Amino acid sequence: MRAVDAFYYTDPLCARSWAAEPARRRLERELGDTVVVHYVMGGLARAIERPTEQLEAWLDAAARSAMPVDPRLWLHSPPTTTYPSCLAVLAAGEQGLAGAYLRRAREAVAFERRPLDHRPALLELARDVPGLALAHFESSLASHAILEAFAADLERARAAPGLPRVEFRPADGELVTLGAHELHEAEAWVRGARAAGAGDGAVAGPSGVEQALRAHHRLATVEVAELCDLPGPRAAAELWRLASEWRVRAERHLSGETWVLA
Numbered sequence: 702m703r704a705v706d707a708f709y710y711t712d713p714l715c716a717r718s719w720a721a722e723p724a725r726r727r728l729e730r731e732l733g734d735t736v737v738v739h740y741v742m743g744g745l746a747r748a749i750e751r752p753t754e755q756l757e758a759w760l761d762a763a764a765r766s767a768m769p770v771d772p773r774l775w776l777h778s779p780p781t782t783t784y785p786s787c788l789a790v791l792a793a794g795e796q797g798l799a800g801a802y803l804r805r806a807r808e809a810v811a812f813e814r815r816p817l818d819h820r821p822a823l824l825e826l827a828r829d830v831p832g833l834a835l836a837h838f839e840s841s842l843a844s845h846a847i848l849e850a851f852a853a854d855l856e857r858a859r860a861a862p863g864l865p866r867v868e869f870r871p872a873d874g875e876l877v878t879l880g881a882h883e884l885h886e887a888e889a890w891v892r893g894a895r896a897a898g899a900g901d902g903a904v905a906g907p908s909g910v911e912q913a914l915r916a917h918h919r920l921a922t923v924e925v926a927e928l929c930d931l932p933g934p935r936a937a938a939e940l941w942r943l944a945s946e947w948r949v950r951a952e953r954h955l956s957g958e959t960w961v962l963a
Contacts, residue, residue, distance in 0.1 A: 705899040712745035713786040713806035716758040720766035727887035742787035743858035752779035769957035780816035792841035869897035
């Protein structure tokens with residue numbers, strides 16, 4: 702079975718990347734370890750000068766994807782920059798936990814109203830990432846190596862502007878690139894990976910709801926739908942059934958819910 706590297710150009714505060722999470726989950730489900738995702742920090746904004754534009758972007762993301770958001774962050778305590786959170790993802794990456802930290806950062810911004818634009822907030826968030834050694838993370842966050850890595854990511858990202866985007870790079874063969882307008886479609890992710898040579902054509906079966914939550918800790922309803930093949934109202938119905946049996950628990954947000962094991 703062939704493996705393909707996927708370079709995901711993104712930013713922890715990118716609303717369109719949050720909207721793409723369910724589609725990325727479908728890639729996880731169908732192709733698993735045959736696609737290795739590398740996160741490239743694109744640096745959405747050195748300085749956020751018009752936070753109300755970001756508020757609109759997050760509302761659009763919620764409307765497009767049904768991912769839960771609470772955009773009041775952008776009214777009351779808007780982040781001033783996205784660069785510190787990008788550095789934090791790279792620092793977590795030194796321990797192989799870039800993806801886990803990035804996900805927690807997305808949640809913190811999307812519906813927890815945490816701006817993540819200063820060092821204490823980034824260190825506090827690190828406590829929520831299982832397996833992350835805090836002393837090592839703090840040291841990495843202050844290192845010149847991480848600054849250099851971020852500079853390299855910025856240079857790569859700006860070679861073809863636009864966040865998010867994904868490049869599927871096979872060991873041999875043609876590069877396949879998906880732009881932001883394609884990333885909210887699960888089929889586009891899978892089709893792009895297969896075009897680059899990932900997998901052998903087999904499709905992994907859906908997870909059970911509790912199995913999915915055990916693996917991912919926290920999921921939105923639409924992500925459960927993708928991982929567990931429960932389209933339409935079936936995911937919500939199954940989640941609330943399990944909640945009525947005290948097996949899962951809903952976390953309510955301004956728009957929608959996330960779910961964890963009870």
